[in-house]
Amino acid sequence: MPTEQSISLTNLAAGNMVAEIKNKVLLDTLNGEKTSRYPVWVMRQAGRVLSEYREVRAKAGSFINLVKNPELACEVTIQPVDIFDVDAAIIFSDILVVPEAMGFPYIMEESKGPVFPHTIKNISDVEQLEDKIDITDRLHYVLQAISLTRKELNGRVPLIGFAGAPLTILTYLIEGKGSKTFSEARKLLYTQPDLCHKALEKITHVTIQYLKAQVNAGAQVVQLFDSWAGIFPAEQYNRFGVPYLKRIGDELQNSVPVIMFPKGAWMSLKEFSGIQAKAIGIDWNTGIAEARNQLGAGKVIQGNLDPCTLYANLHDIRQQTLKMLGSFAGNRHIANLGHGVYPDVHRDHLKCFVDTVKEFNI
């Protein structure tokens, strides 16, 4: 059982100091156990949709400060569990802490999003990507936030850790910022494939260490966000995206359940049927039946209500959610949106989505 004393990382290994999990619907679903309802959580549930979050964010002074402050990160991680009664917490953090730990720091521009002042253009940039790093030192703040949250959750719901998929991280490092076409990244994959593979090797190595450290710190599930998977043609994604996710899956298969979210990569879904991941996330443009067909019965599918549905009135949100739940057809599913919740959605609308899922019996 947890104590009030501060908890070090090492003695949290395998969660042996923390409470038994009370809400097991997510873990049971991931582990192939029968459940009476679908689990539900929401990408970006810890975020601007909550005024409580915005208050903590203001206190922190900046997004990056919030990410780097374990106590505040823990606080905002637990807010949606308190407020929405979701079936999982996901640690508040950012996928870009990994490239930062590898020597490529980013700044957050309020209207533009993350910007990397130093990007990857050539082999000497790739050589500067540090992969022989001590994760528990450089990313201590994330691991500490996980330990603290795990303790504070006290077994109410499982805690999800996460990282960006290697190709999405590389894409950020090449583009330096968001993009409409991502043509810089796609150009480099075409023109300098060896350089890209070298960078992906390094990012994958660090990501595996990082996810293992998260598990060690208390994460009970991990998710890989391949946010930009869908910008690549299938052939390119199958060469530069899938193999690195496969390797991560192999390395974590005897650890905690892994969820992979290759957003938009519907053309490559079949590739994921053979990957060591318990669940695959799909976006709202991917049909449930089609995804099931590609992935087979053995995979849990996570998603995929269009986040914009939450702008509709409560009646319509409920109807659309029920429609999605009906399409799950009693198979293995985790209810979620098809992407992160948009910050200007009314919290009652998000609550309606969560409640509708929780009231629905399989």
Add this chain to the structure above:
Amino acid sequence: MPTEQSISLTNLAAGNMVAEIKNKVLLDTLNGEKTSRYPVWVMRQAGRVLSEYREVRAKAGSFINLVKNPELACEVTIQPVDIFDVDAAIIFSDILVVPEAMGFPYIMEESKGPVFPHTIKNISDVEQLEDKIDITDRLHYVLQAISLTRKELNGRVPLIGFAGAPLTILTYLIEGKGSKTFSEARKLLYTQPDLCHKALEKITHVTIQYLKAQVNAGAQVVQLFDSWAGIFPAEQYNRFGVPYLKRIGDELQNSVPVIMFPKGAWMSLKEFSGIQAKAIGIDWNTGIAEARNQLGAGKVIQGNLDPCTLYANLHDIRQQTLKMLGSFAGNRHIANLGHGVYPDVHRDHLKCFVDTVKEFNI
């Protein structure tokens, strides 16, 4: 045969004053005739990829000035026919001339793209959308550019006219600019569907008049660009996108061949099998076999090489192009990219793509 005297719009009707077309491979393919090779043209072939274009663009002073100057628009339209020997010209213009003609002008910000100072938020905005307009007056400059280009082409290749699809135009009018999530537009479709249908009705009405006027001025094929089709969930696209394209197809079915490009809307491709359009464009994330399966044998499929392929070396471009041509399997196809060519592609690379298609025998 064309004369040197200036040609008015009316006497160009049905092209009766212009030369017989010499290169018929595009029209034959669209009309279901057997051809010995696949036709090829390139979206944005008249554009920044050519230094000759950039010179004319500099002379015009701005993108919008260039669009509004029939002589200069004609000049840049013909450049890629001269330089790349493509099988069609597409009139140099912009899809946003339609909302401008309807009373919503836009400005072009060099780094940001088009911006609408006045956007659609509510019903009074929709009421301000003017649909009882004289196209031949308000869009005279496009029609004149078409007439002039048709004359100058002198039958070398057919001339393609175009317009934006109603939903893409509405999306621009709601967002006011490009967007990563297009959440404003998607929100309005969810929250105020009637308002959106009312706006789409108006835009569709004007678009039909506009395309008919283009045909009257000399366009021998027209393409509808639904650039943002892929941002909508299939159900929403099938309600707000497809029916208006269907109506446009019905109105033009006894006119010239129509190409529709619902970019990214792979989930809705089946809907297009029943639409009066000779050809459907697909982007590079849509598989050729899958598209053929959805559309049936009767449709011409246009596309779909990843524009980033053109960043690779000439050998790889050739191999990738041959691979695409092989996947066409002798069926009815128009070779093109899966999106507009990127401006920083080397022209020799684009030429390599075009040449590879033209040397390939079906």
